[in-house]
Each structure stands twice: as C-alpha cells, then as structure tokens.
Amino acid sequence: MEVAPAGRWIAALPTEEREAYFEANPELEEVWDEEWGDRGTRLVLIGTDMDHDALRVKLDAATLTDEEMDADWDAFEDRFPTFESEDGAAESDDTEAGENSAEEVGLAD
Incomplete structure (x- = not known):
C-alpha cells in the first residue's frame, strides 16, 4: 500500500x-x-x-x-501518528514532505 x-x-x-x-x-x-x-x-x-x-x-x-467543515478543527481528535526523525525530534503529520518521500511521512517499503 x-x-x-x-x-x-x-x-x-x-x-x-x-x-x-x-x-x-x-x-x-x-x-x-x-x-x-x-x-x-x-x-x-x-x-x-x-x-x-x-x-x-x-x-x-x-x-x-458542512457543519464539520465549519467547526473548530482543533477540537477534533488527531489520530495520525507522530514519527521520529533521524535527529530524534518528533514530526507530526502536518510536516510538509517532499514528493514521494515515504520516509518523511512514516511509510515503509
């Protein structure tokens, strides 16, 4: 996948x-x-x-x-995982990843 x-x-x-x-x-x-x-x-x-x-x-x-689109999105549960970068810092799912950079979004080969 x-x-x-x-x-x-x-x-x-x-x-x-x-x-x-x-x-x-x-x-x-x-x-x-x-x-x-x-x-x-x-x-x-x-x-x-x-x-x-x-x-x-x-x-x-x-x-x-439509109601959810207009709501405060910070109130929704963020179920995406946080990944550790190579330097040990946590990266959230909103990190802008380069095109096809599977490592940056936490996907494995």
Missing part, C-alpha cells in the same frame, strides 16, 4: 506563480473554487474483487459534513 502526494495545489503558490499557471492553463479556472481554489482530494483504489458500493458508503461516511 502506498499513500503519496500527486503534486502541489496551485492555490498554495504565490500570486505571481498562480497567475502564470492560469495563463498557461485557462481550463483551471473552470474548477477553481472561490474559497478553496484547486484544493481537493482524489482517492484512487486499485484492486480486484472490490465491493464498489460498500466502499462508496464507507468513504461517504468518512467525509466531513
């Missing part, structure tokens, strides 16, 4: 770089959200003999409601 980022959000770029993306890729404006920009999550599951309907039900149940 592997979990890895597929790239960076354009919304997280400095304004000048973001505008350059829009100029080069005008179709991006079609999916741009006023509040979130292009921030979103796509999950790809590849496997055999999967019960697609059951997976959809479970994933829908795990999706935040």
Whole structure:
C-alpha cells in the first residue's frame, strides 16, 4: 500500500506563480473554487474483487459534513501518528514532505 502526494495545489503558490499557471492553463479556472481554489482530494483504489458500493458508503461516511467543515478543527481528535526523525525530534503529520518521500511521512517499503 502506498499513500503519496500527486503534486502541489496551485492555490498554495504565490500570486505571481498562480497567475502564470492560469495563463498557461485557462481550463483551471473552470474548477477553481472561490474559497478553496484547486484544493481537493482524489482517492484512487486499485484492486480486484472490490465491493464498489460498500466502499462508496464507507468513504461517504468518512467525509466531513458542512457543519464539520465549519467547526473548530482543533477540537477534533488527531489520530495520525507522530514519527521520529533521524535527529530524534518528533514530526507530526502536518510536516510538509517532499514528493514521494515515504520516509518523511512514516511509510515503509
């Protein structure tokens, strides 16, 4: 199993770089959200003999409601583990990892 980022959000770029993306890729404006920009999550599951309907039900149940999106997120339990870096310092799950840096997010080969 592997979990890895597929790239960076354009919304997280400095304004000048973001505008350059829009100029080069005008179709991006079609999916741009006023509040979130292009921030979103796509999950790809590849496997055999999967019960697609059951997976959809479970994933829908795990999706935040509008009320949860508007809530104070610090009140939610953080169930992600903290990992020790090579220098012994604790790293939380919000550490910005480089692309495909499995070690930095605590994944093993």
